[in-house]
Amino acid sequence: MSVAIKANRLTPYMFLAPAGIILVFALLYPIGYMVYASFLDWSPSQRIGQAEFIGFRNYVNLWNDDAFRESFWVTIRFAAIVVTLEMILGVGLALLLDRKLKGMAVLRTVFILPMMIAPIVVGLMWRYMYHPTVGIFNRTLKSFGFEGIPWLSDSTWSFIAIVIADVWQWTPFIFILALAAMQSLPRSALEAAEIDGANEWQKIFMIKLPLMMPVLIVTLLLRLIDAFKVLEVILVLTNGGPGLSTEILALRIFRTAQEFQELGEAAAMSNLLLMLLMALTIGMFLYNRVQEARAARQRAAAEKDDT
Amino acid sequence: MSAQSEKQNPAFYALIVALVVMSVGPIALMLATSFKTNVDVYDASVPAFFFSPTIKNYETVLCNFLWYEPEHVDYCDPTFGRALVNSLIVGLISTGLTLTIGCMAAYALVRFKFMGRGAVSMTTLLMRMVPPAVLLVPVFGIWTFQYGLDQTYAGIILIYTAMNLPFVIWILQSFIVQVPIQLEEAARMDGANPFQVFFLVVLPIIQPGLAAAAIFTFRIAWNEFLLANALSGRSTRTVPVTIVNSITEYDINWGVIMATGMLLAIPPILFTFVASKQIITGMTAGAVKG
Numbered sequence: 177m178s179v180a181i182k183a184n185r186l187t188p189y190m191f192l193a194p195a196g197i198i199l200v201f202a203l204l205y206p207i208g209y210m211v212y213a214s215f216l217d218w219s220p221s222q223r224i225g226q227a228e229f230i231g232f233r234n235y236v237n238l239w240n241d242d243a244f245r246e247s248f249w250v251t252i253r254f255a256a257i258v259v260t261l262e263m264i265l266g267v268g269l270a271l272l273l274d275r276k277l278k279g280m281a282v283l284r285t286v287f288i289l290p291m292m293i294a295p296i297v298v299g300l301m302w303r304y305m306y307h308p309t310v311g312i313f314n315r316t317l318k319s320f321g322f323e324g325i326p327w328l329s330d331s332t333w334s335f336i337a338i339v340i341a342d343v344w345q346w347t348p349f350i351f352i353l354a355l356a357a358m359q360s361l362p363r364s365a366l367e368a369a370e371i372d373g374a375n376e377w378q379k380i381f382m383i384k385l386p387l388m389m390p391v392l393i394v395t396l397l398l399r400l401i402d403a404f405k406v407l408e409v410i411l412v413l414t415n416g417g418p419g420l421s422t423e424i425l426a427l428r429i430f431r432t433a434q435e436f437q438e439l440g441e442a443a444a445m446s447n448l449l450l451m452l453l454m455a456l457t458i459g460m461f462l463y464n465r466v467q468e469a470r471a472a473r474q475r476a477a478a479e480k481d482d483t
Numbered sequence: 484m485s486a487q488s489e490k491q492n493p494a495f496y497a498l499i500v501a502l503v504v505m506s507v508g509p510i511a512l513m514l515a516t517s518f519k520t521n522v523d524v525y526d527a528s529v530p531a532f533f534f535s536p537t538i539k540n541y542e543t544v545l546c547n548f549l550w551y552e553p554e555h556v557d558y559c560d561p562t563f564g565r566a567l568v569n570s571l572i573v574g575l576i577s578t579g580l581t582l583t584i585g586c587m588a589a590y591a592l593v594r595f596k597f598m599g600r601g602a603v604s605m606t607t608l609l610m611r612m613v614p615p616a617v618l619l620v621p622v623f624g625i626w627t628f629q630y631g632l633d634q635t636y637a638g639i640i641l642i643y644t645a646m647n648l649p650f651v652i653w654i655l656q657s658f659i660v661q662v663p664i665q666l667e668e669a670a671r672m673d674g675a676n677p678f679q680v681f682f683l684v685v686l687p688i689i690q691p692g693l694a695a696a697a698i699f700t701f702r703i704a705w706n707e708f709l710l711a712n713a714l715s716g717r718s719t720r721t722v723p724v725t726i727v728n729s730i731t732e733y734d735i736n737w738g739v740i741m742a743t744g745m746l747l748a749i750p751p752i753l754f755t756f757v758a759s760k761q762i763i764t765g766m767t768a769g770a771v772k773g
Contacts, residue, residue, distance in 0.1 A: 191591035202645030206621035285759040292751040294706035296723040297744040301513040405614035426616035446617040
């Protein structure tokens with residue numbers, strides 16, 4: 177019996193060990209390593225031990241680097257615009273399509289296609305469509321007698337181009353989440369509103385949206401986090417150009433490491449990006465906590481009223 | 484909203500058709516272009532969708548797998564064929580590993596009440612936050628100088644497994660919780676050891692969860708570019724890496740590259756049609772609590 181108990185006590189560790197080992201060696205250690213590397217002057221041909229410790233100089237360099245600041249703002253602008261557009265479109269579509277519909281399952285399947293395909297391929301097909309001569313957009317414009325648009329060679333248009341591609345790929349994500357939230361709304365609230373004579377707009381703004389708010393905010397934050405990670409689509413479409421107009425931070429990290437071989441500086445940038453995302457994630461977590469606490473309080477209050 | 488009035492107005496159907504066209508259009512265009520010769524691509528008089536299709540592009544791309552020699556291919560470039568095999572190897576092995584390891588961990592977390600579900604969801608969430616670009620520098624450094632895994636399959640597989648583990652553990656947990664404990668107790672009464680209980684009793688029951696986790700893991704390993712680009716050598720390059728390498732050339736052969744892209748897109752598209760429900764569950768899992 178005692179042997180069995182001992183075996184039982186060890187089992188959980190044996191089940192957990194492989195996952196634990198992999199996570200520690202291939203995930204936690206690299207992230208810690210990155211924090212350390214951000215204080216080094218390090219090129220890819222050196223072992224990390226040979227790299228010179230330079231304190232905060234990488235960060236100071238970044239701070240003084242106009243190109244970095246530019247790409248930081250491009251990232252913020254991209255994330256803000258893309259997420260705003262996708263939220264408006266996604267939630268709007270969910271409001272429009274929230275009815276009993278036969279083909280809804282098929283529709284949802286079709287909508288998740290853009291998210292499942294490799295970002296590299298998404299970039300590829302948009303690059304083809306934006307092509308100045310063979311692309312479908314400019315061909316259509318020209319066939320109507322308009323001038324072609326310099327989609328990927330003008331700094332304003334190329335920014336618009338990457339925004340359109342991202343909106344195409346990720347609006348369905350918000351649509352699906354918003355629709356799920358909407359269909360789990362309490363019917364009673366909507367029926368009560370109907371009895372009180374609320375019109376469609378009032379129902380949307382006074383009842384549906386406020387009740388969906390918790391899910392919408394989490395959706396927004398998830399999407400925001402993902403918007404900071406976009407890289408492959410832009411890499412294929414514009415590679416950050418023309419100039420720095422579409423060089424978002426993730427792409428800049430990639431190029432700093434790959435093309436300019438400044439691993440220390442790339443690590444410092446990674447660190448900053450990670451901190452930014454960490455702040456967002458913690459914000460999301462706290463928001464969840466507050467919501468739960470509030471829900472619990474309301475439930476407690478409701479129970480008190482009952483007795 | 485009223486339940487009886489199921490007759491929608493035509494504008495509504497027009498909207499739905501427009502949405503479907505918009506989301507499938509670019510993919511259809513890519514498919515169509517992959518059957519076009521480069522001459523047709525550049526010829527403005529050839530329409531986007533109605534033209535005489537050719538499979539020459541696919542023959543070019545897959546030339547080293549063909550049993551015959553296509554006459555239009557002067558020199559067979561094996562890069563893509565090799566990359567396709569590499570992608571399959573990396574994708575399948577890392578999916579298998581992630582599922583096995585993740586399943587065991589999830590089982591231990593549920594049955595032996597280790598960490599709470601809260602801790603695991605928190606880790607999952609934190610992992611979701613880390614962009615692959617952030618892992619680029621440390622993984623490159625460590626894999627090259629400390630583990631000696633650069634340019635090998637093992638290196639790429641290791642990082643994909645690590646990246647996917649938190650999510651897989653988290654999603655499998657929710658399935659394992661639903662396995663009735665009595666079933667396991669009965670098996671143990673009959674003298675099965677914990678490993679037998681796990682592999683012969685629990686695993687068969689949570690198959691739907693395994694399917695969802697497998698699709699997600701395989702998709703990430705199959706689609707990922709950044710880390711594969713940093714870690715793979717000439718002979719271990721995956722498909723996304725070869726695609727990016729070939730579009731930096733000045734003269735792009737659109738037909739061929741679209742055929743390549745299509746081949747890369749086919750597995751995820753198939754998964755979507757086979758298991759869209761599980762995919763949506765996995766995708767929405769972070770926001771709507773499960």
